[in-house]
Amino acid sequence: MKILVAGGAGYIGSHTIVELYKSGHTVVAVDNLYNAKLKSIKNVEKILKRPVPFYKIDCTDKKRLEKVFAKEKLDAVIMFQGYKAVGESVKKPIAYYRNNIDSALTIIELMDKYNVHNIMFSSSATVYGKNAKSPIKEDSDALKLNDITSPYGETKAMIEKILVDKANADKKFKVVLLRYFNPVGAHDSGLIGEDPNGTPNNLMPYIAKVATGKLPYLKVYGDDYKTKDGTGVRDYIHVVDLALGHVAALKCYKNKKKNTFIYNLGTGKGTSVLDLVKAYEKATGRKVKYKIVERRAGDVDRLYCDPKKAKTELGWDAKYDIVDMCRTSYNFEINNK
Ligand code: WQD
DSSP: OEEEEETTTSHHHHHHHHHHHHTTOEEEEEEOOSSSOHHHHHHHHHHHTSOOOEEEOOTTOHHHHHHHHHHSOOSEEEEOOSOOOHHHHHHOHHHHIIIIIHHHHHHHHHHHHTTOOEEEEEEEGGGGOTTOOSSBOTTOTHHHHOOOOSHHHHHHHHHHHHHHHHHHHOTTOEEEEEEEOEEEOOOTTSSSOOOOSSSOOSHHHHHHHHHTTSSSOEEEEOSOSSSTTSSOEEOEEEHHHHHHHHHHHGGGGGOSSOSEEEEEESOSOOEEHHHHHHHHHHHHOOOOOEEEEOOOTTOOSEEOBOOHHHHHHHOOOOOOOHHHHHHHHHHHHHHOO
């Protein structure tokens, strides 16, 4: 299949492009480079030893994006594009709603116009809200509570609803929603990885900066959660496993019986902050200094998935373990000057 990867220069997008090509598909990558670097596409080309068609376009720019749909005979679209910083979204809700919803609607309208019927959406475990009981299944009752804790999460839930409504109205349109838990790690080459602009919000890239001496110590946001060591527990999944989950999910488009598919992409294992620190030190031989500080607003005690549905229906499950995640994260950090 020829697949438009919107947000293709980003962390998950770039790793997914590598695995799509390795599985025999071709890609057209689009990204506005707001939160990504062109270097990522160049490094994907180095890994694949082949050119990757890339357009620097903002997906809310319908006129320019339409040229790509007109020129390229697309079979599917994977939507990674969007602002994704939870804390920032609380401060700038309108920018998040405008960018994330507008870009999604623009893409869906162009798909309609150019008869592209297959879409895959990069959703998030955050749609389950703060009261979801782990291990979380895709049909969790928590979805009805709608106690999502940020505009970022709301945009994910809204785009899911837009896509499901579109699929209900148009049987030709096939929708795959993939709910990521906590993507971490990097490609074994060390050429692509998580490279946030500025100080990282997320735990793993922050630990990577501490382990390489770029930041003095990790602030552990609270040790009074109802978990084995009091620190937050999450379902960390290696970004290459996540990318392979997208490749596996392409088989949904052959399904004639239904046109909406929803999967958790996680390991089903919970790892605490302090577990991750210890695993990082073990995997890299580097010390990770930390201080326990007060909780961060919006954090929950634990969040991990029941990964059974993807295993049964897609034949996919996560293969990398926590040590691989730490080792590859560190390898990228020391290679990525
Ligand atoms: C993990 C754990 C923190 C940083 C968010 C979004 C999710 C997705 C991934 C975008 C928590 C603790 C963190 C630090 C810490 N977003 N922590 N010190 O919040 O589970 O998920 O990012 O794709 O949609 O909700 O990830 O890595 O920020 O936090 O102690 O400096 O690490 O309290 O327990 P989170 P995270």
